[in-house]
Amino acid sequence: xxxxxxxxxxxxxxxxxxxxxxxxxxxxxxxxxxxxxxxxxxxxxxxxxxxxxxxxxxxxxxxxxxxxxxxxxxxxxxxxxxxxxxxxxxxxxxxxxxxxxxxxxxxxxxxxxxxxxxxxxxxxxxxxxxxxxxxxxxxxxxxxxxxxxxxxxxxxxxxxxxxxxxxxxxxxxxxxxxxxxxxxxxxxxxxxxxxxxxxxxxxxxxxxxxxxxxxxxxxxxxxxxxxxxxxxxxxxxxxxxxxxxxxxxxxxxxxxxxxxxxxxxxxxxxxxxxxxxxxxxxxxxxxxxxxxxxxxxxxxxxxxxxxxxxxxxxxxxxxxxxxxxxxxxxxxxxxxxxxxxxxxxxxxxxxxxxxxxxxxxxxxxxxxxxxxxxxxxxxxxxxxxxxxxxxxxxxxxxxxxxxxxxxxxxxxxxxxxxxxxxxxxxxxxxxxxxxxxxxxxxxxxxxxxxxxxxxxxxxxxxxxxxxxxxxxxxxxxxxxxxxxxxxxxxxxxxxxxxxxxxxxxxxxxxxxxxxxxxxxxxxxxxxxxxxxxxxxxxxxxxxxxxxxxxxxxxxxxxxxxxxxxxxxxxxxxxxxxxxxxxxxxxxxxxxxxxxxxxxxxxxxxxxxxxxxxxxxxxxxxxxxxxxxxxxxxxxxxxxxxxxxxxxxxxxxxxxxxxxxxxxxxxxxxxxxxxxxxxxxxxxxxxxxxxxxxxxxxxxxxxxxxxxxxxxxxxxxxxxxxxxxxxxxxxxxxxxxxxxx
Amino acid sequence: xxxxxxxxxxxxxxxxxxxxxxxxxxxxxxxxxxxxxxxxxxxxxxxxxxxxxxxxxxxxxxxxxxxxxxxxxxxxxxxxxxxxxxxxxxxxxxxxxxxxxxxxxxxxxxxxxxxxxxxxxxxxxxxxxxxxxxxxxxxxxxxxxxxxxxxxxxxxxxxxxxxxxxxxxxxxxxxxxxxxxxxxxxxxxxxxxxxxxxxxxxxxxxxxxxxxxxxxxxxxxxxxxxxxxxxx
Numbered sequence: 013x014x015x016x017x018x019x020x021x022x023x024x025x026x027x028x029x030x031x032x033x034x035x036x037x038x039x040x041x042x043x044x045x046x047x048x049x050x051x052x053x054x055x056x057x058x059x060x061x062x063x064x065x066x067x068x069x070x071x072x073x074x075x076x077x078x079x080x081x082x083x084x085x086x087x088x089x090x091x092x093x094x095x096x097x098x099x100x101x102x103x104x105x106x107x108x109x110x111x112x113x114x115x116x117x118x119x120x121x122x123x124x125x126x127x128x129x130x131x132x133x134x135x136x137x138x139x140x141x142x143x144x145x146x147x148x149x150x151x152x153x154x155x156x157x158x159x160x161x162x163x164x165x166x167x168x169x170x171x172x173x174x175x176x177x178x179x180x181x182x183x184x185x186x187x188x189x190x191x192x193x194x195x196x197x198x199x200x201x202x203x204x205x206x207x208x209x210x211x212x213x214x215x216x217x218x219x220x221x222x223x224x225x226x227x228x229x230x231x232x233x234x235x236x237x238x239x240x241x242x243x244x245x246x247x248x249x250x251x252x253x254x255x256x257x258x259x260x261x262x263x264x265x266x267x268x269x270x271x272x273x274x275x276x277x278x279x280x281x282x283x284x285x286x287x288x289x290x291x292x293x294x295x296x297x298x299x300x301x302x303x304x305x306x307x308x309x310x311x312x313x314x315x316x317x318x319x320x321x322x323x324x325x326x327x328x329x330x331x332x333x334x335x336x337x338x339x340x341x342x343x344x345x346x347x348x349x350x351x352x353x354x355x356x357x358x359x360x361x362x363x364x365x366x367x368x369x370x371x372x373x374x375x376x377x378x379x380x381x382x383x384x385x386x387x388x389x390x391x392x393x394x395x396x397x398x399x400x401x402x403x404x405x406x407x408x409x410x411x412x413x414x415x416x417x418x419x420x421x422x423x424x425x426x427x428x429x430x431x432x433x434x435x436x437x438x439x440x441x442x443x444x445x446x447x448x449x450x451x452x453x454x455x456x457x458x459x460x461x462x463x464x465x466x467x468x469x470x471x472x473x474x475x476x477x478x479x480x481x482x483x484x485x486x487x488x489x490x491x492x493x494x495x496x497x498x499x500x501x502x503x504x505x506x507x508x509x510x511x512x513x514x515x516x517x518x519x520x521x522x523x524x525x526x527x528x529x530x531x532x533x534x535x536x537x538x539x540x541x542x543x544x545x546x547x548x549x550x551x552x553x554x555x556x557x558x559x560x561x562x563x564x565x566x567x568x569x570x571x572x573x574x575x576x577x578x579x580x581x582x583x584x585x586x587x588x589x590x591x592x593x594x595x596x597x598x599x600x601x602x603x604x605x606x607x608x609x610x611x612x613x614x615x616x617x618x619x620x621x622x623x624x625x626x627x628x629x630x631x632x633x634x635x636x637x638x639x640x641x642x643x644x645x646x647x648x649x650x651x652x653x654x655x656x657x658x659x660x661x662x663x664x665x666x667x668x669x670x671x672x673x674x675x676x677x678x679x680x681x682x683x684x685x686x687x688x689x690x691x692x693x694x695x696x697x698x699x700x701x702x703x704x705x706x707x708x709x710x711x712x713x714x715x716x717x718x719x720x721x722x723x724x725x726x727x728x729x730x731x732x733x734x735x736x737x738x739x740x741x742x743x744x745x746x747x748x749x750x751x752x
Numbered sequence: 753x754x755x756x757x758x759x760x761x762x763x764x765x766x767x768x769x770x771x772x773x774x775x776x777x778x779x780x781x782x783x784x785x786x787x788x789x790x791x792x793x794x795x796x797x798x799x800x801x802x803x804x805x806x807x808x809x810x811x812x813x814x815x816x817x818x819x820x821x822x823x824x825x826x827x828x829x830x831x832x833x834x835x836x837x838x839x840x841x842x843x844x845x846x847x848x849x850x851x852x853x854x855x856x857x858x859x860x861x862x863x864x865x866x867x868x869x870x871x872x873x874x875x876x877x878x879x880x881x882x883x884x885x886x887x888x889x890x891x892x893x894x895x896x897x898x899x900x901x902x903x904x905x906x907x908x909x910x911x912x913x914x915x916x917x918x919x920x921x922x923x924x925x926x927x928x929x930x931x932x933x934x935x936x937x938x939x940x941x942x943x944x945x946x947x948x949x950x951x952x953x954x955x956x957x958x959x960x961x962x963x964x965x966x967x968x969x970x971x972x973x974x975x976x977x978x979x980x981x982x983x984x
Contacts, residue, residue, distance in 0.1 A: 170862050174893070175803040179765025262764050351761065439864045439893045441958050442801075444768045449965070458963065572962060746820025 015373040021052035021677035032059035053376040067387040070515040092133040094543020105139035106202040111550035114255040115197040124258040126199040132284040138211040139203025146183040151192025170437040175260035175608025181455035192232040193553030198509040213283035215297040222358040230313035232690035233326025262329040265288025269350040278339035285330040298380040305358035397519030407613040428747040450581040453495040465573030467501035474559035476615040481523040485530030492566035497627040501568030508545040513557025523560040537620035579643040580660025601689035603681035629707040641691040651680035668715035685746035755796035765801035789819040799840025812842035841951030858934030864893040870920040877979040881971035888968035890954040897953040899935035919939035968979030
């Protein structure tokens with residue numbers, strides 16, 4: 013009996029392949045590549061490597077449209093994370109990634125391991141993680157099941173991130189019915205690395221040992237990548253064992269040990285074991301030379317694990333590395349110091365094959381490169397859904413009588429209300445680097461040994477994306493860039509997490525193509541390439557898809573971190589300017605959704621040239637310290653943005669006069685793009701207006717900071733007068749009240 | 753003078769404390785590894801925040817058995833200055849260097865935010881740069897900061913002015929509302945009988961520089977520096 017036979021695997025048939033998520037034509041293609049029928053272990057590997065999650069088979073041809081280059085880009089897409097220069101040799105390494113499916117099945121562990129996975133991607137490259145963010149989407153908060161998922165996800169992020177010791181500095185939380193059966197958890201991590209200390213995933217040098225480090229391998233998460241590439245059904249909850257379990261303490265040790273090791277020049281290549289575990293890490297590293305692995309040497313948590321399980325386990329906190337021959341003992345000594353297992357489990361080969369052995373006998377052998385280079389690639393048909401005409405019809409609603417009531421209701425809407433209940437559960441200050449805390453448009457962290465700072469903002473308005481995915485894709489880039497610029501930083505590059513429904517449906521694929529193209533246009537116009545990202549498709553439950561949700565996390569650099577601008581009013585008597593123009597574009601607004609229950613219409617258009625000028629103005633105004641505070645107008649429109657600026661540590665009031673000739677509700681609550689409210693002291697006002705003129709940005713003084721009320725007049729008539737205290741209570745406490 | 757920051761596996765405010773001591777205060781500062789039984793001749797030991805040994809079993813419970821803690825205990829017994837912040841405070845209570853225990857927060861959630869503290873004893877080596885009754889803003893970040901001790905212990909602490917910091921509102925009043933975690937009497941920090949070991953849940957190292965929201969934490973380190981240098 014051969015060693016393979018002792019495992020008593022089922023016979024490999026087209027049916028078995030389908031059971032693992034491989035389509036009949038994909039199974040045929042696999043056979044063609046290797047010239048025979050794969051055995052069961054190999055079939056598992058094909059299935060994982062060719063899952064949508066690992067192969068990007070539906071998205072690759074469209075992702076190629078995104079801009080990826082700029083003089084400051086050090087590492088574009090394709091590695092564990094992207095890297096840009098921030099100050100000389102100091103670089104920022106970052107990526108956002110989805111952990112949607114696991115988080116629905118098991119919110120706490122799903123979210124926790126999402127955080128752990130993305131941080132591992134960053135420190136695998138040699139970077140020390142210094143900031144985390146996350147973009148979360150749930151069903152409506154008045155649903156008990158939604159609240160329990162929300163609670164679990166936030167607790168999971170808090171559990172993992174806090175223990176690991178990286179501040180979670182911000183993010184976004186969005187509630188909409190479309191996420192009730194399919195919440196989104198997109199985790200972002202950013203690390204700092206010196207340009208000459210960047211590590212890549214490569215296995216080179218014949219005979220160099222392959223070392224396994226970190227936690228032992230268990231049966232958790234087997235076929236997680238495949239699960240993440242399917243629609244949800246009623247049985248999904250039975251897949252709970254497919255969700256990985258996280259141990260942040262172990263990962264913290266792994267981080268410290270890896271960074272200590274990387275100071276030496278022993279490491280040739282390193283790769284974390286994330287989605288598809290040892291399979292994807294060994295095939296990615298072995299793509300050039302190939303590797304031989306003795307799977308019986310892999311430290312396991314349970315007895316009796318077979319090669320198939322070892323290759324497909326997604327146990328967390330594990331890394332694979334290739335080191336120089338002869339340095340094994342020194343490498344092991346460092347891991348010993350941190351009480352971590354490190355085992356030599358194989359060596360680098362020359363024939364380009366990944367060969368798996370068990371007790372010295374080969375049990376599987378596959379050519380490494382073709383598994384990725386010849387992975388299926390689909391140009392899936394796409395077409396605008398017929399229902400779009402109905403969705404985009406102009407919306408006509410009656411103007412409400414009491415606009416103060418509308419404002420208070422919007423401030424208490426979960427999408428607008430303060431996310432304080434969330435971020436106080438995250439340690440957002442550890443590492444003493446967070447200089448602008450969560451709650452402003454962008455969070456800012458300082459950089460050790462530099463005057464500069466990094467500003468971060470995560471954004472995506474999926475309601476806009478649904479009504480017009482091209483505009484929505486553009487808006488996500490433009491808004492995140494604007495938020496970063498509002499803090500005084502120049503947007504430099506972004507990472508994206510593209511969450512969509514089933515790409516095999518033409519209307520969903522259309523959403524994807526439109527959004528990517530919109531994103532590409534905005535990235536080019538704003539000089540912000542994409543450097544990393546992830547695609548999450550099949551976000552559907554029982555055939556109902558989510559709104560298209562292309563999350564963007566924008567990274568900007570501010571030259572003097574002490575000049576960072578925050579978003580709440582600072583000084584009684586200062587002037588309030590509106591940058592940009594008010595337009596009558598009420599479609600797709602939070603106002604229509606919350607007050608009228610309508611999520612329809614044509615969303616506001618974007619003028620990328622104007623966005624670019626606005627960014628230039630904001631960066632220069634911050635550099636010259638002209639603004640006391642500044643805030644982007646986004647969800648909720650002008651009135652909500654003005655109110656939010658009143659809710660600082662010290663609450664302040666405003667008096668606003670608007671003259672625009674349009675319906676008052678549209679004027680106050682339309683979510684017109686390209687607008688920022690700036691607070692400027694009297695002495696700087698003339699200089700500020702002149703600077704706006706230089707950049708060709710329309711700048712209108714609309715009022716002053718004064719009193720204890722939010723007072724808004726439209727063409728001489730007082731349309732809103734609300735006590736700041738009352739409005740602030742609604743804004744600050746709503747989510748906490750729901751979660752009691 | 754020389755300061756040492758203990759590094760347990762899972763410490764995560766070790767670099768923050770090191771940064772403040774070394775770069776902000778300009779002290780000679782070293783890291784002290786948990787497996788070493790050597791304090792390297794320091795005059796001040798800081799037990800930093802974090803999740804020592806993953807906070808497995810109980811926060812701080814495993815740390816007390818580490819080789820370095822044997823040394824720290826001896827050092828403290830001889831009058832050496834020891835400052836325990838957050839997880840460091842938990843390690844001090846577990847080790848018996850300070851009385852009481854830190855339980856789960858009243859709302860059972862991790863809380864990270866700035867809070868108001870009242871300095872109730874400005875006569876210690878750690879607080880001489882404050883005034884009695886002064887209100888300072890220093891952030892907390894913990895899930896287990898709910899100070900608990902028997903009635904006798906609380907009485908002894910109160911009677912001997914050993915409650916150094918107390919959670920309060922912006923006017924210095926203590927109440928249920930200004931107490932973030934349910935600590936008895938709003939206790940945020942206490943000192944030992946001899947006055948050389950202080951444990952506190954709030955993080956002074958997070959607000960010791962101009963660029964932070966406040967600089968109120970700076971004065972703890974500054975007080976210690978003056979005392980150890982013999983200025984005061």
